Amino acid sequence: MRTYYENKTPGYFDLKYIRYLPIDLKRYGIPATTKKPQKPFYENKLVGHILETIYRKDEVKSPLGESIDELFKDRLGLIRSKIELILLQLEQRKKINQEILYRIDQDSCKAQSLIFEMGYRVYRMDRDRLTLEKTKFDLEGQKRLEEVSYFRDTGLLNKDLKDTLIQYLGEVQKGKIIGLEEEP
Numbered sequence: 001m002r003t004y005y006e007n008k009t010p011g012y013f014d015l016k017y018i019r020y021l022p023i024d025l026k027r028y029g030i031p032a033t034t035k036k037p038q039k040p041f042y043e044n045k046l047v048g049h050i051l052e053t054i055y056r057k058d059e060v061k062s063p064l065g066e067s068i069d070e071l072f073k074d075r076l077g078l079i080r081s082k083i084e085l086i087l088l089q090l091e092q093r094k095k096i097n098q099e100i101l102y103r104i105d106q107d108s109c110k111a112q113s114l115i116f117e118m119g120y121r122v123y124r125m126d127r128d129r130l131t132l133e134k135t136k137f138d139l140e141g142q143k144r145l146e147e148v149s150y151f152r153d154t155g156l157l158n159k160d161l162k163d164t165l166i167q168y169l170g171e172v173q174k175g176k177i178i179g180l181e182e183e184p
Helices: 012-016 045-059 068-117 119-123 127-178
Strands: none
Touching: 068 119, 068 127, 119 127
């Protein structure tokens, strides 16, 4: 037992002086007071994929006199990795979009709840009501901007994916001409 707990039962101060923390610490920018185990930086799928590809390349190092077949296989492997990275980026962008839209919807619901809590004042157009209505319109504007941004980002990634797939099929055809049997 600690010295300042001598006259009290264990847990007395812990129950009396509980620190209030918002549920979603990340959203409010408040650092957590309890230390959570930190995830390693490679928990990100993109970073994990890149590191895995690099480590795989380091293990399969061959002498300087590589044959044409090995060069084509390396090139095909590189293009495959690029395709996988683009697909992972598309997946992550979709998750980010869903999270942002969910948070905007949450904020819109909170604003609507505040309007409902106004009671009979809801039928008057006072400053508070107008502020809440303006907040709802601003949130809808943010939602539209996020949807446009998502469309633009995924459009660019889909264009990169299409170009990379064309490049991959071209390399496969070149490999077939040379006699390299590589499955697409």
